[in-house]
Amino acid sequence: MSKPTNKKISESTIHRLSIYYRALVTLENEHYKTISSKELAKREKLTPAQVRKDLSFFGSFGTRGLGYPVAELRNRIAEILGLTRLWNVALIGVGNIGSALVSYKEFAKQGFNIKLIFDNDQRKIGSNHKGIKVSDFKDIAKLVASEKIDMAIIAVPAHTAQATADEVVAAGVKAILNFAPINLKLPAHVILRSQNMCIELEHLAFAMTNDVISD
Amino acid sequence: MSKPTNKKISESTIHRLSIYYRALVTLENEHYKTISSKELAKREKLTPAQVRKDLSFFGSFGTRGLGYPVAELRNRIAEILGLTRLWNVALIGVGNIGSALVSYKEFAKQGFNIKLIFDNDQRKIGSNHKGIKVSDFKDIAKLVASEKIDMAIIAVPAHTAQATADEVVAAGVKAILNFAPINLKLPAHVILRSQNMCIELEHLAFAMTNDVISD
DNA sequence: AATTGTGAAATTGTTCACAGCA
DNA sequence: TGCTGTGAACAATTTCACAATT
Known part of the structure; x- marks a missing residue:
């Protein structure tokens, strides 16, 4: 059917x-x-x-x-x-990109509800972002379970992204959207998508360098 | 050769x-x-x-x-x-995403130098972002020429993105990276790439809904 | 012995063209 | 008549398999 x-x-x-x-x-x-x-x-x-x-x-x-x-x-x-339901999303890392994503209204419109924010910076933990209190990344396993998190968005620096992702997976998250510019290695059962903003700019640079004209 | x-x-x-x-x-x-x-x-x-x-x-x-x-x-x-040279980039729109992009260090590392920032909000014009003064979007044509801008990043709300892009093109910009979640219509000679962050989350939602397992 | 470079084969994705239906 | 739904043709991309080279 x-x-x-x-x-x-x-x-x-x-x-x-x-x-x-x-x-x-x-x-x-x-x-x-x-x-x-x-x-x-x-x-x-x-x-x-x-x-x-x-x-x-x-x-x-x-x-x-x-x-x-x-x-x-x-x-x-x-x-x-799968847009007829709500998805509970955890955001890991509330730096430049993370902060922007919390405020990005399109996510909520499509049913992606950023429910938890994590960071490991003591200055950020406890602070408020759009009404969401930043939690200590150490507590991820407990909170992912209690808040029924479906997906995580990783927005941490490249050099900590793999370790972060490993912990996110260990906490039971089955789907990850990665903004760090590295290729994460994750178990096969975890769904992973990556968004690398440099690659798109490089594509523009390539096209301009090689006089590619889209017709 | x-x-x-x-x-x-x-x-x-x-x-x-x-x-x-x-x-x-x-x-x-x-x-x-x-x-x-x-x-x-x-x-x-x-x-x-x-x-x-x-x-x-x-x-x-x-x-x-x-x-x-x-x-x-x-x-x-x-x-x-085309990464062996520097590229002069103009950022249009210094809201959530725009602000994040100004601070995104990977761009500079790859030779993408955000040289100008534009906005049309009077409260933002003249303010400083990472040492760059926000210019009035009205002045784009003049500044794109004088600062030898190669590419523009559009980070404005969806409903103004097309009009913004049209003006950016009129100002002489030949390559655009678009972050607004709409399909821009531009002349064939303009190189366009788009980055839609919802689409990636939707992909995760699809995969989870349909039990797709990457093997 | 290890690994490239590359035609040929296999696979995947797109477009054509038209029968079938409202 | 206009437009969908789809098998068949075509195009693009990926993988195979092996001769050539260090």
Whole structure:
């Protein structure tokens, strides 16, 4: 029922699902009732065939001749991405990036609730960030369990990131978003995504150096 | 000379080049003189064949039986990525994320020098962030030219991002890194990369919801 | 003996093109 | 008629496997 095809959904399809989701939220605000693959593709600089292929992975949702029902499709994608529930997130490290993430409103909008903040700097422990008291990183195991934390965001310096991640995993966290610019080694059962902001700037530098022109 | 093959270097290869670069910097600090594709692959969770294919795009740098010379290879990748020069970067928007980026030390380490900061909030204009005075966004065209800005980082709220980007492009900036969670529409000659932090969390949510286990 | 460099094979991802349906 | 859903064709990327080299 929830798996109309048994083909594996690719990473790139999941990525585009996030894109569709955001587009559909916008379309809903613009009071669209339906949207065709052609129009959705145009908005997100994709091809209509790709939109249809992606959406067909989880069943027939469109109406031939008409397009896709915006609200229903947005809902369905939210279900698939796991956005119909709240996620309890722990933030590790409240330096530059960590502080920015606490205040980042998009997270809350998508159901990612930063519930705990950890640091190991005595000057920061006990202080308040957007109404959340900074806890001592030593207490992570206890608090992750009691607060039912689902995910952790690691925003500590590169040289402590691996040790930090190991402790986060030991505390029972099963999914990590890493902002430290290193490749973390974690057990296979832990889901890891990394965000390295330098890599994107390097990509710009590469493109400018090599006169890459996107057409 | 600089183009030993005429095959196009793919986006994914460029991405891995950034990864190799960082790995090689680490290896150099650990006093490695040479590194084999096997060992490099192991460190970065890739396959040896892929490492060799990627590196072969820009010539034969390895020595059969021995591996790749760490320092030389790091240098060569730096050249390819355009990291052997300084890049003048303008930051647009000094809210949560913008503030974090000004203080983010990795940027400077890789030669990305945030030289100008812009905002349109009168309370912020004139204030200091890490020794850089916040300029009025109205003056962007003049300052981009006089300060020889190469790239802009857009860190403004989603609803103003498109208008901001349009002005940044009008000011003559040819490369943009966008942190606003929308799909910017820009002329083809402008190089654009986007970083959407929600998408990564959504990926974690998807993986947890669907019991994806990376093996 | 160890490891690169690279065609060829396998796999994965994208686009085409059209039958089928509203 | 317009647009979806999808198998087949095509394109890109990754992996294999091995000759060449130190």
